[in-house]
Amino acid sequence: MTTHSVLVLKVGGALLQTETGMANLMSAIKDMTAAGQKIVLVHGGGCLVDEQLTANGKDIIKLDGLRVTPADQIGIVVGALAGTSNKILQAAAAKAGVVSVGMSLGDGNVVKANIKDERLGLVGEVTPNDASYLNFILQQGWLPICSSIAISDTGEMLNVNADQAATALAKLVNGTLVLLSDVSGVWDANKQVIKSLNKSQIETLVADGVIEKGMKVKVEAALEVAQWMGKPVLVASWQETEQLKTLAQGGSIGTQIQP
Ligand SMILES: Nc1ncnc2c1ncn2[C@@H]1O[C@H](COP(=O)(O)OP(=O)(O)O)[C@@H](O)[C@H]1O
Ligand SMILES: CC(=O)N[C@@H](CCC(=O)OP(=O)(O)O)C(=O)O
Structure with missing residues (x-):
């Protein structure tokens, strides 16, 4: 039984460095699908x-959890994300018997993008635009x-x-x-x-420096969606894939970010 129409799962880069992590995730995805x-x-x-970037002798600079991306770095970033990372995950999907379509935000007009x-x-920074391509897949x-x-x-x-x-x-x-x-x-x-966590608790934890860097970006993204949808967003771990199935059945894991 499923209770969510579409589940949007976001995985961080660290997953791509563990074969077992990817295999477990893809196996859970296969069962849920x-x-x-x-x-x-x-x-x-x-x-x-x-x-x-390091291999190419470039500097790594972040501002509030976001990577400063000068023109001489964008090619490397695109290669690592839309190329290597995307194909590593497609390979893990194939191995688990999941048919995938590798894509980026630049495909099928799915979003509008502007310099942030x-x-x-x-x-x-991107805003939703046209769901046709995703729905087709x-x-x-x-x-x-x-x-x-x-793009x-x-x-x-x-x-x-x-x-x-x-x-x-x-x-x-x-x-x-x-997430x-x-x-x-x-x-x-x-x-x-x-x-x-609700908005005011998040603000306090951010102000106190307890939530910082990548987690600050993540929690703020989660809060934005929770408020937009009027329902909670979860921040959890891909290391506990068994729990993902609980989630597809309406259960809760990790931290719930409340609208
Ligand atoms: N309050 C917090 N709770 C959990 N993680 C935090 C917190 N504050 C900072 N972090 C850091 O944020 C990281 C997760 O953000 P990030 O590295 O961007 O993840 P991902 O790559 O999975 O998107 C954690 O590994 C942790 O080091
Ligand atoms: C603008 C910006 O910060 N882009 C990120 C995109 C990748 C990302 O978000 O990766 P994780 O989910 O593994 O952290 C970056 O260049 O690292």
């Missing part, structure tokens, strides 16, 4: 980008695997934070968003997972 659950997989790959902030260089029973590379109307390739990419796609298909990271949820100051 067989039970009628439609799934959109959105991925990051920040660690692969770091590796490629001049200080960040070629970093995009889902209707075939295929798994869309989407990287966070977008602007003026033809620039843009690097989008993958949590924000997942946010736009979740809004687009009116889906249930789950899967390498931690089992949002921690308090003692590194204990917090079961539920």
Whole structure:
């Protein structure tokens, strides 16, 4: 039995460095799909980008959890995300017997993309646009695997934070968003997972520096979708894939970000 129309799962880059993690995730996806659950997989790959930038002698600069992406880095970023990361996941899907379509935010007009902030260089912010392409893939029973590379109307390739990419796609298909990271949820100051968080609690934890860096971006993306949809968004771990099936049946895992 499934209770969510479309599940939008976002996985962080650390997953791509564990064969077992990917195999478990794809096996869970296969079972959920067989039970009628439609799934959109959105991925990051920040660690692969770091590796490629370093190998090419480039600096790694982040501002508030977002990568500053100058023109001389965008080619490397696109290669690592829309290329290597996307194909690593498609390979894991194939191995598990899941038919996938590798895509990016630049495909089928799914989103509108613009430069987010001049200080960040070629970093995009995206808004949902046209669901036809995604819906077509889902209707075939295929798994869309989407990287966070977008293309602007003026033809620039843009690097989008993958949590924000997942946010736009979740809004687009009116889906249930789950942000899967390498931690089992949002921690308090003692590194204990917090079961539920609302806007004012998040603001306090961010102000106190308890939620920072990539988790700050993630929690803020989750809150935006929770408020937009009027329902909670989950931040959980891909290391506990068994729990994913609980989720498809309406259960809760990790931290619930409340609208
Ligand atoms: N309060 C917090 N709770 C959990 N993780 C946190 C917190 N504050 C910062 N982090 C860091 O955020 C990381 C998750 O964000 P990020 O690395 O961007 O994940 P991903 O690559 O999976 O999107 C954790 O591994 C942790 O180091
Ligand atoms: C603008 C920006 O920060 N883009 C991210 C995109 C990848 C990402 O978000 O990867 P994770 O989910 O693995 O962190 C980056 O370049 O690292």
